[in-house]
Amino acid sequence: MQFWSYLVEQKALPDPSQFINTAPHCSFVWGEDNVAFLRQRHQLLSAHPMFADMEYSEDPAVITGWMPLVMQNRKAGQPVAATRVPYGTDVNFGDLSRLMVDFLGHQPDFDLLVAHNVNSLSKQPDGRWLVQVQNKADGHITPITANFVFLGAGGGALPLLQKTGIAEGHGYGGFPVSGQWLVCTKPEIVEQHHAKVYGKAPLGAPPMSVPHLDTRIMNGKKSLLFGPFAGFTTKFLKYGSYTDLIKSIKFSNIGPIMSVGMKNMDLTRYLISESLQSHESRVKALKNFFPDVSADDWELSIAGQRVQIIKKDPAGGGKLEFGTEVIVSADGSMTACWEHHRVLLPPFKLC
Numbered sequence: 001m002q003f004w005s006y007l008v009e010q011k012a013l014p015d016p017s018q019f020i021n022t023a024p025h026c027s028f029v030w031g032e033d034n035v036a037f038l039r040q041r042h043q044l045l046s047a048h049p050m051f052a053d054m055e056y057s058e059d060p061a062v063i064t065g066w067m068p069l070v071m072q073n074r075k076a077g078q079p080v081a082a083t084r085v086p087y088g089t090d091v092n093f094g095d096l097s098r099l100m101v102d103f104l105g106h107q108p109d110f111d112l113l114v115a116h117n118v119n120s121l122s123k124q125p126d127g128r129w130l131v132q133v134q135n136k137a138d139g140h141i142t143p144i145t146a147n148f149v150f151l152g153a154g155g156g157a158l159p160l161l162q163k164t165g166i167a168e169g170h171g172y173g174g175f176p177v178s179g180q181w182l183v184c185t186k187p188e189i190v191e192q193h194h195a196k197v198y199g200k201a202p203l204g205a206p207p208m209s210v211p212h213l214d215t216r217i218m219n220g221k222k223s224l225l226f227g228p229f230a231g232f233t234t235k236f237l238k239y240g241s242y243t244d245l246i247k248s249i250k251f252s253n254i255g256p257i258m259s260v261g262m263k264n265m266d267l268t269r270y271l272i273s274e275s276l277q278s279h280e281s282r283v284k285a286l287k288n289f290f291p292d293v294s295a296d297d298w299e300l301s302i303a304g305q306r307v308q309i310i311k312k313d314p315a316g317g318g319k320l321e322f323g324t325e326v327i328v329s330a331d332g333s334m335t336a337c338w339e340h341h342r343v344l345l346p347p348f349k350l351c
């Protein structure tokens, strides 16, 4: 956020409300055990300077002030607790990226190719990389030579990494999971909620699946999202191919992939049960956060794909990673990055 503030001051970025807005970050739990968990979590976190301003309450009246929809018609006498950081933010990373690239586009020595596919990457005898980039519309191929390549292609990073042939990429595999959300755009509901309210992930669920009722501001318009719900797919990108998964399996990564499959049965069960959910059962999950919910006001939207990294475990077999992975070739000329979170924003104040 300091970097973005600097860019705004330098006039490299416009008015920050175009990509960042205040949305309090909250946690909400119900049931005695969960209340005890959140109380202790707050005690430990608020002792740290970064979270010193985190508020905590078990008082339904206070929590109603923070998140009225969540408390409306909730079972009387149910133990509840919540934490809140009032100056949390909602960031539209799509718009932020477009604005940054727009600025760069006005600088000398900057070229941008959109609607192009990186088809191949190969190391030349002179040590430089030859990157073949194909125009999606007319098929024209532009060759680009580079001393250094940063490979950031989301779910497309694994197939491209495999094409580089660098030794450091051996043994990596990927497991695709799609992310779905229930979305509500009805103004009379949307206007009653202004926060990101996180619950607790169900047992066996991966850490990024913590359910949350989320205020999102896109192009100045507010909407509510609830999720994420995982879906099973074999595509690595939202508009990818169903053969992505099978094509990514190589002799060097089959061991780690099989080992991860066998060691993570609870994740497999979780993904199958999530994929088979009906609209009613998703709305039932939302009911925990919005007791007065009406199924007709919400519709399912596919948000995107994640490719969970599988890599060799030094202790043998393979392991599933949920964090960011950076793979660098020994000569430093190639860096590939898989990012599972755009950024992990501590609750800095929005000035």
Ligand SMILES: Cc1cc2nc3c(=O)[nH]c(=O)nc-3n(C[C@H](O)[C@H](O)[C@H](O)COP(=O)(O)OP(=O)(O)OC[C@H]3O[C@@H](n4cnc5c(N)ncnc54)[C@H](O)[C@@H]3O)c2cc1C
Residues within 6 Å of the ligand: 116, 117, 118, 119, 152, 153, 154, 155, 156, 157, 160, 178, 179, 180, 228, 237, 303, 304, 305, 306, 337, 338, 339, 340, 341, 342, 343, 344
């Ligand atoms: C449902 C969902 C919710 C999420 N919520 C959050 C959140 O709340 N907070 C958070 O911090 N993170 C969140 N994430 C994670 C975040 O979106 C990713 O970590 C981030 O987008 C990764 O950025 P990236 O640039 O590495 O990849 P991407 O954003 O996936 O971009 C990669 C780009 O490369 C392109 N590409 C791929 N292959 C090729 C090729 N061969 N040639 C040319 N182009 C190619 C793709 O089309 C794409 O445009 C979420 C992810 C999902 C799926």
